[in-house]
Amino acid sequence: MRIVGLASGMDIDALVKDLMKAERIPLDKMVQQKQIFEWQRDSYREINKLLDELDRLIFDGVYRLSNFRQKKVTSSDESAVVAKAINASANTSTAIEVQQLAKAATYSAATLNNFTSGARTLKFEVTDPGSTETREVTINIGENDTLDDVIYKINSSNLGVTGMKLKDSSGVERLVLTNNKTGEGGTIKAADSETFDFLQSLGFSLDDTTFNLIPETAGQNAKVKINGYETVQTSNTFTIAGIEYTIKNVTTSPVTISTSTDVDAILDTIVKFVNKYNEVIEKINGKLTEERFRNFPPLTDEQKEEMTEKQIELWEEKAKSGLLRGDAILTSGLNQMRLDLYSPVAGDALKGFKQLTDIGISTTANYLDRGKLTIDENKLREKIQENPEAIYKLFMSDGESYNDKGIARRLRDSLKGMMTKIKDKAGTSLSTNDQFTIGKNLKDLDNRINAFQDRLIQIESRYYRQFTAMEQAIQRANQQSAYLMQLFGGGA
Structure with a gap:
């Protein structure tokens, strides 16, 4: 802490501050230049x-x-067929007749009264409709799992079905599995005897030889005629020549699907x-x-x-x-x-x-x-x-x-x-x-600013030293003056 100005009566801090303002001008310019660069x-x-x-x-x-191939697609009967352009290049007009809708296979248990809890591992071999590839699916059932827990695990697995409890016309509650994909040819097979026995205990029908689940309602392909040509599809939504068709109902007469350039x-x-x-x-x-x-x-x-x-x-x-x-x-x-x-x-x-x-x-x-x-x-x-x-x-x-x-x-x-x-x-x-x-310019300026700030500290210290020396000189002069006045006064 500095205590200055006692001898001179001057506000040394204010004087040094004013002097440092002048000394800081180059620093201020560098700081301003740094701001401009930023x-x-x-x-x-x-x-x-x-x-x-x-x-x-x-x-x-x-x-x-694809943005220049955008099409407007219209249907003469949207209750039967709707369509949208996927990657169609030319504008077309297509006549489509729906002879049969695709359906998913369903599997129904005879009763749920025979369900018993207990830890078990269910193993399946699954082939989807329209596919020749088989995948293995394993579902682990816990010791205290309820039937609802089992249904949740079936639905969450890769088995490819959705299970739910439904009551039939006579009021009997059954477990119904519906394939997530429509079409013919899909199979769900119990891969071991434990799985076979568990499914049978629930009342599902299985083939004793193949261990395949026997559907209550078999999967069905869609059958349509496009411009007079008959084609079979595993799904009710399919793409032909860049147009995606979704069929909803069987038709009695052809539905016209027209595409035009989507100018807008x-x-x-x-x-x-x-x-x-x-x-x-x-x-x-x-x-x-x-x-x-x-x-x-x-x-x-x-x-x-x-x-x-x-x-x-x-x-x-x-x-x-x-x-x-x-x-x-x-x-x-x-x-x-x-x-x-x-x-x-x-x-x-x-x-x-x-x-x-x-x-x-x-x-x-x-x-x-x-x-x-x-x-x-x-x-x-x-x-x-x-x-x-x-x-x-x-x-x-x-x-x-x-x-x-x-x-x-x-x-x-x-x-x-x-x-x-x-x-x-x-x-x-x-x-x-x-x-x-x-x-790089900012980095150079930072270095120069730091160096200049160090220099300002030295300059400020020098000013205080100079003012301190002045104070000391004034103090000595005051002491000498007082001494002389004392001598002169004593002589009188």
């Missing part, structure tokens, strides 16, 4: 996040052929891409043209203490402005993205679909939009209806040369290159400062 780093990372979002949207949208769904995919692209270039252009307010440097801690939160917010809004103004990485990246979109795609197969303007997408008339896209929806709808796969190729054509690549492929390549450059400069949230340029 803001720049964060701005770059924000841009990279936006570019990554665009890249992901392209991959999930115009990058996928494909249009939505393209609109999402255009909107996201516009959002990205708008934000990047905003950063590139943002005004730089050099008279608003980052605030020091002392300055913040003298301001309200609103004042700090308004000040820092201007201090952060323009930190990426005219940035070379963003400028070159944006120029490349525009080139990717506007350059025609080569290939004879793309006649009439070589560039975005061919499908109704062009740049806005307002030059202040700096390359934002606009959509002529009527024209785009016409082109989607005309040839949706040609539009897909416009986005996704592949080739060795730049001109052979589709617009989305070019754009993703450019986005990845741009994101890599930004990462090299600003890193990611997982990067250490040694791994990117701004981080």
Whole structure:
């Protein structure tokens, strides 16, 4: 603890504090520069996040052929047959007649009165309907398990059935097992005598030779005619030529299933891409043209203490402005993205679909939009209806040369290159400062700040030593003056 100013009567602490303010000016500038670097780093990372979002949207949208093969499917009788497009390329009209629905096999116990608890291991060999592969299933029954516990374990196992207790028309409660899959040919076999005896004790019927459970109702395949051709299916839901059919009832006349291009769904995919692209270039252009307010440097801690939160917010809004103004990485990246979109795609197969303007997408008339896209929806709808796969190729054509690549492929390549450059400069949230340029600048500034803070401690100590020496000199002068006055007074 220092006690100074007793001899001089001066506020030494205040004097040293004022002197240190001047000495701290270089440190404040370094701290402010560090803050600028951190803001720049964060701005770059924000841009990279936006570019990554665009890249992901392209991959999930115009990058996928299935998005350009979306179909609307209609049924002339939805109570009998419904359908949806899975991967259908052409528009079709199909006549389907349902002759027989698929059913699952059921197995019924005669009575539940003979169930006795006790630990046992049930072993089965199971073949599903329509399959030739057999799997082994083991169910462990505990010493004190009830019948409900047994049913729960059956349902939770890989046996492939659902068990439940049901009362028949005479009021007798039975255990009924229903196969989880429809169709003919499935078998459930007791794999050992213990399992055979347990199932028989419950009243299930089993073949004495094969040990197979005998169904009360056998499994049944679905039988349908499609365009006059008869086919058998193990399930009431099946896929043919990219269309998934679900049959509900036997029909007396053919049901017509029609597919057409789902223009709205494909249009939505393209609109999402255009909107996201516009959002990205708008934000990047905003950063590139943002005004730089050099008279608003980052605030020091002392300055913040003298301001309200609103004042700090308004000040820092201007201090952060323009930190990426005219940035070379963003400028070159944006120029490349525009080139990717506007350059025609080569290939004879793309006649009439070589560039975005061919499908109704062009740049806005307002030059202040700096390359934002606009959509002529009527024209785009016409082109989607005309040839949706040609539009897909416009986005996704592949080739060795730049001109052979589709617009989305070019754009993703450019986005990845741009994101890599930004990462090299600003890193990611997982990067250490040694791994990117701004981080190295921050590390260098930290070292200089620490060294300067050590120097300030030495300077402050020197000031106090000097003022202490002054105090001591004043003290001695005061003592000498008092002594002389005492002498002069004594002489009188």
